[in-house]
Amino acid sequence: MRLPVLRTIPSHRSRPHDAEAREKCGVFGVWAHQSPARLAYSALVALQHRGQESAGIVATDGRVLERRAEMGLVSNAVPPPDLDTLDTHANSRPSIPGGAIGHNRYSTTGASASNNAQPFLGHFKGGQVAIGHNGNLVNARELRDELERAGHGFHTSSDTEAILQLLAHYSSDDGSQDPLASALARLRGAFSLVFLFSDRLEAARDPWGWRPLVVGRLPDGSPVVTSETVALDVIGAEFVREVEPGEIVTLSDDGVSSRRFADASAPLAHCIFEHVYFASPATRLFGQTVQMVRERFGERLAQEAPVENADLVIPMPDSGRSAATGFARASATPYREAIIPNRYVGRTFIKPTKEERATAVRLKLNIISELVEGQTCVVVDDSVVRGTTTRAKMDQLRAAGAREIHLRISCPPIRHPCFFGIDFAERTQLVAHERSVEEIRSLLGVDSLAYLSLDGMLDCVAMPSLGRENYCAACFSGTYPIEVPNGLSKESLTSC
Numbered sequence: 001m002r003l004p005v006l007r008t009i010p011s012h013r014s015r016p017h018d019a020e021a022r023e024k025c026g027v028f029g030v031w032a033h034q035s036p037a038r039l040a041y042s043a044l045v046a047l048q049h050r051g052q053e054s055a056g057i058v059a060t061d062g063r064v065l066e067r068r069a070e071m072g073l074v075s076n077a078v079p080p081p082d083l084d085t086l087d088t089h090a091n092s093r094p095s096i097p098g099g100a101i102g103h104n105r106y107s108t109t110g111a112s113a114s115n116n117a118q119p120f121l122g123h124f125k126g127g128q129v130a131i132g133h134n135g136n137l138v139n140a141r142e143l144r145d146e147l148e149r150a151g152h153g154f155h156t157s158s159d160t161e162a163i164l165q166l167l168a169h170y171s172s173d174d175g176s177q178d179p180l181a182s183a184l185a186r187l188r189g190a191f192s193l194v195f196l197f198s199d200r201l202e203a204a205r206d207p208w209g210w211r212p213l214v215v216g217r218l219p220d221g222s223p224v225v226t227s228e229t230v231a232l233d234v235i236g237a238e239f240v241r242e243v244e245p246g247e248i249v250t251l252s253d254d255g256v257s258s259r260r261f262a263d264a265s266a267p268l269a270h271c272i273f274e275h276v277y278f279a280s281p282a283t284r285l286f287g288q289t290v291q292m293v294r295e296r297f298g299e300r301l302a303q304e305a306p307v308e309n310a311d312l313v314i315p316m317p318d319s320g321r322s323a324a325t326g327f328a329r330a331s332a333t334p335y336r337e338a339i340i341p342n343r344y345v346g347r348t349f350i351k352p353t354k355e356e357r358a359t360a361v362r363l364k365l366n367i368i369s370e371l372v373e374g375q376t377c378v379v380v381d382d383s384v385v386r387g388t389t390t391r392a393k394m395d396q397l398r399a400a401g402a403r404e405i406h407l408r409i410s411c412p413p414i415r416h417p418c419f420f421g422i423d424f425a426e427r428t429q430l431v432a433h434e435r436s437v438e439e440i441r442s443l444l445g446v447d448s449l450a451y452l453s454l455d456g457m458l459d460c461v462a463m464p465s466l467g468r469e470n471y472c473a474a475c476f477s478g479t480y481p482i483e484v485p486n487g488l489s490k491e492s493l494t495s496c
């Protein structure tokens with residue numbers, strides 16, 4: 001069988017398998033809008049917390065795709081002249097506006113490459129296609145081996161390319177009636193996807209519902225899809241519904257339609273870490289507003305691990321604020337912002353010398369010593385991963401005169417790697433790996449340390465319509481909702 005050739009643009013021969021890259025991304029799509037690229041831009045700005053490494057937008061006029069993608073924030077990746085080009089392109093058919101998709105990519109590593117910027121663009125028998133992916137596949141390697149044996153040449157190290165190659169495969173002459181559904185049915189793992197074809201947009205979510213994906217509608221009726229409801233709010237769209245796990249939603253000149261590529265039998269596995277850290281507090285996620293859930297985490301933590309005679313509760317900005325609010329309220333302790341972050345600091349790990357790195361760490365925040373001097377401080381943060389930045393912050397707090405530091409973390413210890421799209425390090429880089437809470441306490445240099453219990457956390461998210469068993473908490477429990485292939489290591493393929 002002669003398989004269609006798929007070309008991924010820009011063409012990248014190889015990318016060294018990146019030992020650390022784990023990504024969480026944001027996606028957006030709109031159809032039938034006069035300025036789809038500008039709209040995608042605003043949505044990507046609202047989703048910038050989901051990824052800062054690279055960004056891209058692809059627009060169609062109903063016939064041909066046009067792409068812009070670069071490293072950096074969306075403001076850098078797709079500047080105004082590019083937006084104008086994309087929007088002009090999308091309107092080149094008389095009186096029928098086209099559509100666009102956009103993507104933010106996240107990576108915590110310094111070693112990053114513009115050739116991993118999404119959306120990827122490919123060609124297959126059905127024409128052009130662009131793809132934006134949030135999540136991580138656990139069978140990408142297996143699929144890749146199979147497709148390579150069948151004659152497909154791969155251009156990137158990204159697991160997202162396997163999805164395009166599968167689509168090409170099922171679109172071949174003796175292929176399937178519904179190539180996209182057939183391709184998606186082969187995927188295992190986490191994926192919230194937007195595809196832009198020349199004449200339509202298709203959005204799909206994995207059968208386990210790992211990552212969020214929602215449908216919205218603009219006041220003029222144009223349909224949109226995106227990762228988080230904050231993007232809908234920013235562009236003035238109303239929330240319609242979540243894309244169901246296992247569903248494909250199609251946006252085209254004929255309106256919105258839906259079909260399934262997987263039945264609804266898979267047990268749900270919504271990522272609990274979206275609620276802990278990743279999603280915006282203002283997002284309505286898996287049926288609940290993130291801020292409210294995080295406040296409940298903090299309240300529960302105050303009940304589980306109170307601090308006697310605490311003078312103040314200090315939020316670790318920005319990620320600890322919501323839980324700290326709940327902790328302060330539940331423990332009737334004053335909430336004081338004593339740690340002030342510098343929002344304009346760059347990444348610290350690329351600084352060459354030890355002194356520069358030390359300055360860079362100090363650059364990240366200032367402590368208000370009047371608030372902490374001689375005080376018994378409760379510091380609340382959402383999570384500890386490697387422990388390195390937390391240790392540095394605790395040292396600064398101590399240097400500013402804090403008498404006692406009681407660190408409270410609004411999730412359990414992260415002891416297991418995530419294979420579904422969160423960028424936790426290898427097991428051995430996790431500070432909680434094979435360490436007791438007492439050992440971690442001593443390493444972080446605090447007077448006491450407590451984490452929210454897994455039970456407590458699941459109690460806080462459980463609703464009558466969505467029970468605790470519907471969440472993936474594998475990073476805390478080590479129990480993975482689906483089988484993770486033996487020997488799958490964090491560095492096997494890059495993902496998003």
Ligand code: 5GP
Binds near residue numbers: 277319385424
């Ligand atoms: P650590 O002490 O582990 O170096 O850093 C802990 C901090 O990292 C916490 O404040 C937490 O909000 C933040 N954090 C948790 N997960 C992630 C992530 O995936 N990416 C980034 N950049 N920060 C994270």
Ligand code: MG
Binds near residue numbers: 317318320382
């Ligand atoms: Mg943080």
